[in-house]
Amino acid sequence: MEKKEQYLKMIVEDINPALANALRRAMIAEVPCLAIEDVWIVENNSHLYDEIIAHRLGLIPLKTDLESYVLPSQCGCEGEGCPQCQVAFTLNKEAIEGPITVYSGDLQSEDPEVSPASPNIPIVELVKGQKLVLEAYAKLGIGDEHAKWQPVTTCAYKYLPIIRIDYERCEKCEACVSACPRQILSFKNDQVQIQNAMNCNFCMACEEACIAEPEKAIQVSWHSTKFIFTVESSGALPAETIVLKACEILKGKLKTFQELLKNF
Numbered sequence: 001m002e003k004k005e006q007y008l009k010m011i012v013e014d015i016n017p018a019l020a021n022a023l024r025r026a027m028i029a030e031v032p033c034l035a036i037e038d039v040w041i042v043e044n045n046s047h048l049y050d051e052i053i054a055h056r057l058g059l060i061p062l063k064t065d066l067e068s069y070v071l072p073s074q075c076g077c078e079g080e081g082c083p084q085c086q087v088a089f090t091l092n093k094e095a096i097e098g099p100i101t102v103y104s105g106d107l108q109s110e111d112p113e114v115s116p117a118s119p120n121i122p123i124v125e126l127v128k129g130q131k132l133v134l135e136a137y138a139k140l141g142i143g144d145e146h147a148k149w150q151p152v153t154t155c156a157y158k159y160l161p162i163i164r165i166d167y168e169r170c171e172k173c174e175a176c177v178s179a180c181p182r183q184i185l186s187f188k189n190d191q192v193q194i195q196n197a198m199n200c201n202f203c204m205a206c207e208e209a210c211i212a213e214p215e216k217a218i219q220v221s222w223h224s225t226k227f228i229f230t231v232e233s234s235g236a237l238p239a240e241t242i243v244l245k246a247c248e249i250l251k252g253k254l255k256t257f258q259e260l261l262k263n264f
């Protein structure tokens, strides 16, 4: 329905809620991305403690190249840290003349392909005479372990709505039009029109407002096998990559399950 680098809206058909939720959970908790895990503070006389700065660094989304890095648990170095499983960053800022703000863009990466998704995330403010010098190491991880490794900010689905209007019963009172908080309905050419049914969030305000008795002239329902997914990336990975990777992970899990059953 809509596709941008960091945003995807799509309809997935012929699945059930269990599978839709499995896909959602895989995108949130199983698709890996890079985040800062270890920080060595060389100098910090800012007003923030080392731990708070390290925490803030960990939450900065980093552009991730999944082809070039592996999870530390799957690396030949057994998690010790090597160029295959970690990226080093350095930061060296000092407020010499007056107050300055240290931003995510001040992090210098050893790999030009890996950088903060946005250079404008404030880390700390330094006043004259304060200095922040540190080394940081980013590693791949999954959201299941820590939210900083979640590649998505929004990842949700809802049923595909169906809005039906029985024009024979409709009294043209327009109550449903004004009741809808999402302006889905309008009154044109002497009848109620549905403009953007996709925006419906099933609040049922239109049904409640309808004065037709005993059966309402407007009825909201949904397709039980069709879902609208909204996926918004943190900037770590393109939204499309997150969806495809999640499918791959789900398939892998099913394959493992199949093999385990066979060998039981």
Ligand SMILES: [Zn+2]
Residues within 6 Å of the ligand: 072, 075, 076, 077, 078, 079, 080, 081, 082, 083, 084, 085, 086
């Ligand atoms: Zn390694």
